[in-house]
Amino acid sequence: MEDYKYLFKVVLIGNAGVGKTCLVRRFTQGIFPPGQGATIGVDFMIKTVEIDGLKIKLQIWDTAGQERFRSITQSYYRSAHALILVYDVSAQPSFDCLPVWLREVEEYASPKVLRVLVGNKVDRDDREIPPAVGEGFSRMNNMYFIETSAKDCSNVDKLFQEIARELIQDANSNDGPVGQQDTTHLDGAAEKSWSESNCCKS
Numbered sequence: 028m029e030d031y032k033y034l035f036k037v038v039l040i041g042n043a044g045v046g047k048t049c050l051v052r053r054f055t056q057g058i059f060p061p062g063q064g065a066t067i068g069v070d071f072m073i074k075t076v077e078i079d080g081l082k083i084k085l086q087i088w089d090t091a092g093q094e095r096f097r098s099i100t101q102s103y104y105r106s107a108h109a110l111i112l113v114y115d116v117s118a119q120p121s122f123d124c125l126p127v128w129l130r131e132v133e134e135y136a137s138p139k140v141l142r143v144l145v146g147n148k149v150d151r152d153d154r155e156i157p158p159a160v161g162e163g164f165s166r167m168n169n170m171y172f173i174e175t176s177a178k179d180c181s182n183v184d185k186l187f188q189e190i191a192r193e194l195i196q197d198a199n200s201n202d203g204p205v206g207q208q209d210t211t212h213l214d215g216a217a218e219k220s221w222s223e224s225n226c227c228k229s
């Protein structure tokens with residue numbers, strides 16, 4: 028039997044092309060994949076991380092951003108322990124769509140799900156969304172916030188490790204069976220940010 032203390036399900040959502048697949052591949056395989064197509068429906072990958080000596084298995088679901096897959100992808104929200112809502116810091120429309128995504132989260136996810144806002148592609152020099160704007164949105168909506176680059180690796184490990192850390196805390200406070208814990212939305216989440224730069228090790 029595989030040796031791990033917790034299994035958590037993490038689901039990435041957000042507009043097509045914001046870099047969800049690249050974030051997952053960077054984290055799970057340590058690569059920035061060259062020119063691959065849009066995700067069809069959903070895809071998933073597993074990675075085990077170690078937090079304070081505990082082995083945590085993350086089951087990471089990468090969903091298609093395209094509208095036509097929405098009914099398939101929504102069905103994956105319900106059982107998520109954490110939802111990562113990704114936008115592209117160089118694409119204003121991907122930021123403008125965040126309220127629409129949040130309405131879907133309200134409708135289909137557990138009210139206790141850990142919600143994380145990610146501004147991806149910070150390596151680009153044509154940024155349109157300043158960090159403070161992303162942070163402000165996350166605060167208003169009681170989400171964690173971090174900016175990443177799947178390309179140059181910034182904050183990718185940190186994103187998933189912080190999620191694992193929060194979910195462990197939450198599972199411990201709920202005292203549920205391994206892998207089945209409900210996540211509670213943490214008090215004070217709005218004030219928290221993981222955005223200090225910290226490059227992942229590949």
Ligand SMILES: Nc1nc2c(ncn2[C@@H]2O[C@H](COP(=O)(O)OP(=O)(O)OP(=O)(O)O)[C@@H](O)[C@H]2O)c(=O)[nH]1
Pocket residue numbers: 041042043044045046047048049050060062063064065066067090091092093147148149150151175176177178179
């Ligand atoms: N500069 C830069 N480009 C990125 C980054 N992450 C992804 N990209 C590029 O953005 C494009 C889309 O990336 P994907 O990971 O396929 O985007 P997605 O959100 O999974 O898209 P869908 O599967 O259609 O929902 C690709 O051309 C990537 O090379 C990043 O951090 N920096």
